[in-house]
Amino acid sequence: MAEDRHDGDIMSIPGATDSIDAATFEQILEMDDDEEERDFSKSIVYDFFTQAENTFGKMDTSLEEKNLKTLSELGHFLKGSSATLGLTKVKDSCEKIQHYGQRKDETGTKDLASDDEALKKLAAAIKQAKTEFRDVEKVLRKFYHDDS
Amino acid sequence: MANSLGTQPALLPKSPPVSTVEIRPQRRNDTSLADEIFSSTLIPTIVLDASLVICQVSDSFLEVSGGCRRENVLGLDANDFFHQAMTFFHPLASARKAIHSAQETKRPYELEDVEIDGKAAWSVRAVPIYRDDSLRYIQMEVKDVTEEHQRLLELEERLSVNETFRVFVETVKDYAIFMLDPTGHVATWNAGAQVFKGYTREEILGKHFSIFYGPEDADTKPPRELHDALKDGRVEDEGWRYRKDGSRFWANVVITPVYRDNILVGFGKVTRDLTERRKTEEQLVAAYEESSKLKSEFLANMSHEIRTPMHGMLSALTLLLDTKLDEPQMELAKVIEESGEVLLHVINDILDYSKLASGSFSISADIICVPDICQSVFRVYEKGRKEQTLLEHHLDPRLPRAAEGDSFRYRQIIQNLMSNATKFTEEGYVKLNVSLQDEDDDSYLILTEVVDSGIGIPRGMTGALFNPFTQFDNSATKRYKGTGLGLSICKSLAELMGGEIGFRPNLDGRGSIFWFTARLKKVRQLKHIEAMQEKIESLAIDTPISPFEDIQTAAVGKRVLIAEDNQINQKVMVKMLKGLGFDSVDLAADGRAAVNMAVKEPPPYNIILMDINMPFLDGVTATKEIRSAMIQTPIVAMTANALKGQAESYIAKGMTDYISKPVDRKRLVKILTNALEQDAQRTQREPG
Numbered sequence: 049m050a051e052d053r054h055d056g057d058i059m060s061i062p063g064a065t066d067s068i069d070a071a072t073f074e075q076i077l078e079m080d081d082d083e084e085e086r087d088f089s090k091s092i093v094y095d096f097f098t099q100a101e102n103t104f105g106k107m108d109t110s111l112e113e114k115n116l117k118t119l120s121e122l123g124h125f126l127k128g129s130s131a132t133l134g135l136t137k138v139k140d141s142c143e144k145i146q147h148y149g150q151r152k153d154e155t156g157t158k159d160l161a162s163d164d165e166a167l168k169k170l171a172a173a174i175k176q177a178k179t180e181f182r183d184v185e186k187v188l189r190k191f192y193h194d195d196s
Numbered sequence: 197m198a199n200s201l202g203t204q205p206a207l208l209p210k211s212p213p214v215s216t217v218e219i220r221p222q223r224r225n226d227t228s229l230a231d232e233i234f235s236s237t238l239i240p241t242i243v244l245d246a247s248l249v250i251c252q253v254s255d256s257f258l259e260v261s262g263g264c265r266r267e268n269v270l271g272l273d274a275n276d277f278f279h280q281a282m283t284f285f286h287p288l289a290s291a292r293k294a295i296h297s298a299q300e301t302k303r304p305y306e307l308e309d310v311e312i313d314g315k316a317a318w319s320v321r322a323v324p325i326y327r328d329d330s331l332r333y334i335q336m337e338v339k340d341v342t343e344e345h346q347r348l349l350e351l352e353e354r355l356s357v358n359e360t361f362r363v364f365v366e367t368v369k370d371y372a373i374f375m376l377d378p379t380g381h382v383a384t385w386n387a388g389a390q391v392f393k394g395y396t397r398e399e400i401l402g403k404h405f406s407i408f409y410g411p412e413d414a415d416t417k418p419p420r421e422l423h424d425a426l427k428d429g430r431v432e433d434e435g436w437r438y439r440k441d442g443s444r445f446w447a448n449v450v451i452t453p454v455y456r457d458n459i460l461v462g463f464g465k466v467t468r469d470l471t472e473r474r475k476t477e478e479q480l481v482a483a484y485e486e487s488s489k490l491k492s493e494f495l496a497n498m499s500h501e502i503r504t505p506m507h508g509m510l511s512a513l514t515l516l517l518d519t520k521l522d523e524p525q526m527e528l529a530k531v532i533e534e535s536g537e538v539l540l541h542v543i544n545d546i547l548d549y550s551k552l553a554s555g556s557f558s559i560s561a562d563i564i565c566v567p568d569i570c571q572s573v574f575r576v577y578e579k580g581r582k583e584q585t586l587l588e589h590h591l592d593p594r595l596p597r598a599a600e601g602d603s604f605r606y607r608q609i610i611q612n613l614m615s616n617a618t619k620f621t622e623e624g625y626v627k628l629n630v631s632l633q634d635e636d637d638d639s640y641l642i643l644t645e646v647v648d649s650g651i652g653i654p655r656g657m658t659g660a661l662f663n664p665f666t667q668f669d670n671s672a673t674k675r676y677k678g679t680g681l682g683l684s685i686c687k688s689l690a691e692l693m694g695g696e697i698g699f700r701p702n703l704d705g706r707g708s709i710f711w712f713t714a715r716l717k718k719v720r721q722l723k724h725i726e727a728m729q730e731k732i733e734s735l736a737i738d739t740p741i742s743p744f745e746d747i748q749t750a751a752v753g754k755r756v757l758i759a760e761d762n763q764i765n766q767k768v769m770v771k772m773l774k775g776l777g778f779d780s781v782d783l784a785a786d787g788r789a790a791v792n793m794a795v796k797e798p799p800p801y802n803i804i805l806m807d808i809n810m811p812f813l814d815g816v817t818a819t820k821e822i823r824s825a826m827i828q829t830p831i832v833a834m835t836a837n838a839l840k841g842q843a844e845s846y847i848a849k850g851m852t853d854y855i856s857k858p859v860d861r862k863r864l865v866k867i868l869t870n871a872l873e874q875d876a877q878r879t880q881r882e883p884g
Contacts, residue, residue, distance in 0.1 A: 072858045079771045129764035131836050131858045
């Protein structure tokens with residue numbers, strides 16, 4: 049267990065620095081009534097895990113159905129919660145999903161040529177979002193001393 | 197006569213025997229020995245016999261008495277000779293008396309003879325020579341003692357002067373004059389000192405002179421004054437000095453070190469009582485200030501009285517210009533308008549000037565945005581610029597967007613300088629440069645420069661530039677109008693703002709550079725801190741959370757509605773709001789629900805936080821519905837769409853403010869504080 053002790057600093061966990069915005073996550077941690085138990089932030093983070101799994105599932109279905117509008121909404125939805133937790137990488141990928149779903153490029157400024165191009169980009173972005181989610185999930189579980 | 201002198205051999209046999217070899221020729225020549233002595237002595241001498249006939253005279257006497265020949269003198273009766281010769285050799289007048297006295301007393305008698313003009317003095321000595329108690333000869337010497345006499349006179353004079361001075365110093369009553377010893381203890385005391393200071397001589401001698409100083413000076417001033425007196429040769433001071441009874445007087449004090457033979461023997465101290473003079477001076481100054489203030493107040497009142505009807509006239513004129521006027525009427529009305537505006541400007545200048553002069557002018561301390569003011573002034577001149585003139589401005593990006601200052605007066609200075617610059621520049625450019633010159637913990641120092649390529653200022657006029665009523669264009673055909681008060685007002689305004697004003701020629705060939713500085717206090721209140729600082733603060737990780745007491749107090753009893761479809765964000769927002777003291781927080785999972793919850797009478801919420809992208813009804817549409825139901829509750833948009841301009845569009849669509857996601861707690865506090873204030877004002881206006 050020695051390697052799991054981080055003195056309460058999530059940013060000291062490998063992989064944290066580029067996937068988590070310290071100030072935003074810190075703000076969530078400050079809402080904890082008990083710094084040992086961290087009930088509140090833990091529940092939020094674990095809720096997010098569930099929400100992310102569900103949303104990725106819905107994204108997969110929508111991708112199969114080629115439902116761009118739903119994909120955009122799902123992207124926006126997950127962007128909101130990942131932003132709140134300061135999970136920057138996941139948030140950025142979700143924003144891309146939101147834009148591609150609107151048949152725009154990744155910054156949301158230019159139109160894409162076709163639905164197919166959008167779907168292709170969506171598939172890649174969803175895959176990237178999942179990977180980034182897994183990575184940050186590991187960091188967060190480590191932070192909450194969950195080795196499962 | 198030689199015989200009579202020669203009859204004195206008795207003196208010689210007493211010589212020691214060893215000298216027998218030389219005695220012989222002397223014995224033979226004893227008369228010639230006496231003759232030789234008396235004829236050659238350097239002291240002018242006459243030898244008389246007992247019957248007072250001159251029997252020998254010295255060459256030196258013949259010389260000083262004016263060139264008598266020996267053969268004419270020898271054998272003369274002394275009294276006859278003296279009588280004759282005293283006309284050209286003055287001391288002989290006294291000779292008779294000396295001889296007579298010597299005969300009487302049988303002792304040498306000496307007296308002094310001073311010529312009437314005082315130029316020469318002689319000592320006349322008569323020595324009677326007796327043998328066997330009878331007078332044989334009288335030897336008389338006359339010696340020039342002019343120098344000794346002179347010295348004596350001087351000495352006497354000096355002694356008498358010293359005495360006079362001593363008496364004078366001791367008795368003078370209008371000055372305290374006394375000596376201190378080298379360590380500053382009182383050594384002498386005069387009547388004036390006693391009158392001024394109230395101490396008697398016995399009381400004060402030996403006391404240190406710091407006794408005359410007040411408690412605020414006693415430790416530091418006396419040693420410093422002695423030190424300075426030694427260094428500079430004297431020291432002068434004006435200040436309060438204290439009497440024995442504790443009362444004080446305004447004194448002028450001069451301390452001079454006194455040396456004798458290069459050794460410091462003490463200090464002379466002269467004190468004058470200037471209390472009366474000081475009182476008179478103060479009265480004069482007060483009278484002057486009073487009259488100057490009255491004058492300024494009069495000017496201020498008059499200008500104010502003139503301004504009111506002037507405004508009425510100009511407004512009436514504006515209305516008149518809107519009516520149907522034919523061309524000549526229009527032209528006349530325009531002339532009135534133009535003259536009226538000039539007159540109003542003049543009156544405003546005089547009003548400002550007199551207020552500044554009477555000191556009744558104050559600078560307000562509002563929160564001002566320097567770049568905004570500069571830009572807005574600049575825009576005015578940009579509109580009215582001459583075709584050949586290029587107008588430019590450069591604003592330092594570090595200029596504070598919020599600082600404490602008087603925006604009207606700051607603007608007034610820039611306007612005045614810009615107006616001068618554009619007035620005097622027919623072609624070329626006018627530039628407005630504003631920069632942050634200095635910054636400390638409490639304030640910013642803003643430097644504002646107006647650079648033009650106009651006619652410039654003639655050399656020699658620059659000194660008087662900021663004096664009131666100065667215009668360097670005083671020609672009969674004045675091309676440029678104005679009161680000449682503008683720059684003097686600007687100077688006072690700049691000084692009131694803790695800054696300076698100045699001029700230098702434009703090095704770019706021709707034209708002027710007018711500049712001024714203003715010190716603006718930094719803003720301390722949380723709600724005014726500019727956006728840039730907020731960002732920096734929110735990025736700072738380790739800053740301790742600032743106290744949120746204000747919002748916690750404001751939150752009591754307030755109801756908040758959060759419209760947000762994402763449960764995670766709902767949870768975080770609720771937790772955050774509860775942490776800030778809001779204990780009544782409702783949730784709506786979509787826009788439709790939010791509208792249903794918000795549109796009630798009376799409006800149930802003090803604040804609504806509205807997510808933009810929501811199912812069924814988005815935040816913007818929901819807001820529109822709420823507003824169309826005449827609910828004015830502040831609505832704050834929450835959005836992760838950080839695109840520029842989008843946020844503004846939410847406000848345009850009826851929202852009160854916006855906050856970007858992820859929601860930063862500090863920013864949320866500010867927005868909630870503002871929104872609650874707004875809500876409070878609204879409910880005051882529309883009770884119920």
